Amino acid sequence: MGFEEFAAARLPSLIRFAVVLTGDRALADDVVQEVLVKVHLRWRRIARLDVPEAYVRRMVVNQYLSHRRRWWRLVPQADPGRDDSPMPDPAVAHAERDALVAELRKLPPRQRAVLALRYYEGLSDIEIADTLGCRPGTVRGYASRALAALRIELGALAAVVEEEH
DSSP, X not given: OXXXXXXXXXXXXXXXHHHHHHSOHHHHHHHHHHHHHHHHHTHHHHHTSSOHHHHHHHHHHHHHHHHHHHHTTTSOOOOGGGOOSOOSOOOXXXXXXXXXXXXXXXXXXXXXXXXXXXXXXXXXXXXXHHHHTSOHHHHHHHHHHHHHHHHHHHHHHHHHHHHHO
16 A cells, blocks of 8 residues: 555544544644654555554654644643633533533643543553553553543533532
């Protein structure tokens, strides 16, 4: 399989994965584009791998983490928890999704990567550890801390909503 065929076949799933990972469609497009440029330059070596898609997915994770390390101080970001304006979307399902996405954005990049790889990509702890270059115990620790943080924040948010009604 040539690079063009690989890119055409895998681009939609890579972008979906990157959107889940980054929480931002524009950033996901940038990350995938930068990765595909690198993949194109190294395609002969990557094509010989048993599972080139897993390698490229790892490159997406690494590019996202690298991007966060470089630009987190320079890109101003709003605190989604401080927005006092009413939600423009009245649908409860969308409001819950928005709240979850906002809380996911607050997680450290590696914790978010673990959750995306586990729950979106369906990878095991061993596969996630291989993708992130760490041990499976570290993956479980990241997942545990991320889920605990989400439980606390979303529980507090639910309590506030109940008090208002």
